[in-house]
Amino acid sequence: MRTSILAAADLDELIQSLKAAGYQVIGPVRDDAAVVYDDINSATDLPRGWVDEQEKGHYRLLPAGDDRYFGYTVAANAWKRFLNPPRKRLWRVVRQDGKLQFIPESDSAPPLAFIGVxxxxxxxxxxxxxxxxxxxxxDEGYRQRRRHLFTVAVNCTRAAATCFCTSMHTGPRVELQSDLVLTELLDEHGHRFLLETGTDAGHRITASLPLMPATDDDTALAESRINIAREQMLAGPRQFDSSGIHNLLFSNMESPAWDAVAERCLSCANCTLACPTCFCFAVEDTTDLTGDHAERWQRWDSCFNGAFSHVHGGSVRNSTRARYRQWMTHKLAGWVDQFGQSGCVGCGRCISWCPAGIDITEQLQAIAEGDAS
Amino acid sequence: MNPPAIFTVLDRREEIPHTVTLRIQPAQGGTVTPFAPGQFNMLYGFGSGEVPISFSGATAEQGYYSHTLRAVGKSTEALARLQPGDQLGVRGPFGRGWPMDQLAGRHVLIIAGGLGLAPLQPLIEAIVAKPADYLGAQLFYGGRRPEELLYLARMAAWRDALNVELTVDMASRDWSGHVGVVTGPLASAKFPASNTVAVVCGPEIMMRFAVRTLQQRGLDDASIYLSMERNMHCALGHCGRCQWGPNFVCKDGPVFRYSDIAPWFHVREL
Structure with missing residues (x-):
């Protein structure tokens, strides 16, 4: 791990270095009233000077009053759409003289670089x-995109009200491997980034950048800024002990709290689409008008949709109660059995983007209060 | 998700109304990947979707697969319309099947409802092929009407190796079997409970009552196996649709040991 300083005025050089290396660079941009991840060409595309205000069913962008590039927290959309696209064709098939011929899809996208993870x-x-x-x-397409992914992570120096990564032990400091990690510093010594280089690819990309050595003061300042975000969450209403969630949820499958939340939930699927880990999909088979050409497409789907659990005779999960229960128990409990860890990272998107203002942390509390065991 | 392998329909037999058995072989000829009783394939009819269908032939069959399926929706209707020589797509075999290694040397209770006999036929054929490997075997098979029971012609050959009890909800005048639910004859059957394994496949409501009856008859939960059904679009553990409690039916099942899934089996709308 090498630590250095990149002047804020030189941030664009990092982006250009990635582009010169052949990466499709994706980062935060201001799209009308929200920060979203999209293609970027230069540092001027970044949402400089904006912060997000997030609460239950609430998202607003506000002027920050300073020039920080990464003053917002998480964008409205998750990175998953670039690694696992919302819609993709899996294969085509031609029927000629009664014989089928399948044509696999080739995946020839350029490597991706994410800035601001x-x-x-x-x-x-x-x-x-x-x-x-x-x-x-x-999933071979996902594996290819993932293998070539370059990440420029950013340590959070501020938490939105909806953030609860401290509860899920997923932040705010970047600890998983990233090619580069930035911490944005803005004080009387100027606007700059503490830059940590964690991989060989990171070294190659930063080799040509005008870097300066980082001082102990820079490192200490970065830690104190990350601590601000941490302290905001620790003092907030969404700080909780997540260690017993698996058993709590699976021993309360008939809690009255499921009935109560079903009274409010619209079963709209927003939470699952905004969630950075929800992966469920549908496949759709279509034919053209000649009837001799068919395609299979994969598209994101949601456990809140009726067709999701359809077997002959109807949906297994007919009620909103059953669908919300499926989503939340899978995310926080079933995921642990299936993949060895929780499916929730505490990003808060499902809270902000729920049109009914349902808060997964409040629902956990409601289940705990009604806990029969 | 890779494209399916292309298979050709060898022959098509109408079993009962709306229900056919297709024998299919690779379009290029050659062998097929071996399967275990209780596993399934994803069958694709051109342009009309893909569905999980259990293997219903004997594992000893070489060079082709047998699948019994009922036309209940767009995908299965397209498959049921296929004629000899027509082509279809096949992905599989998928899933965990019946615990064949647990059955050897023990008494086997086979409990099936309706189309649920189809995924059990490979298991039955294995017992019929080597009856001496088992302490004994009984089949309890229930359906709505006599004319909706599967494999009646084949059943004559099974009777040498296993005791067959048939039950229907609505009997016709010439019906000589039981009338009522399949748990009726099961409740009064004779078997050595401490050395018996039960395999169950049918509608969930039927399986719930079958499990209860088996428990009352002294079987322990670890000796009861059942096959679950849920919506599936991939069979690879990726589409998420077949989740059932902490399980994926496609890869953790479709056959589960009851003692492993007892907490989930009685939760409604799971």
């Missing part, structure tokens, strides 16, 4: 790796 989001990517790469069957 938060600690919780790195955890989310690793969690999706467990699902899509590490099992008996591997």
């Amino acid at each position: 938060r600690s919780c989001e790195l955890h989310a990517i690793h969690i999706q790796d467990r699902v899509l790469i590490d099992g008996a069957h591997c």
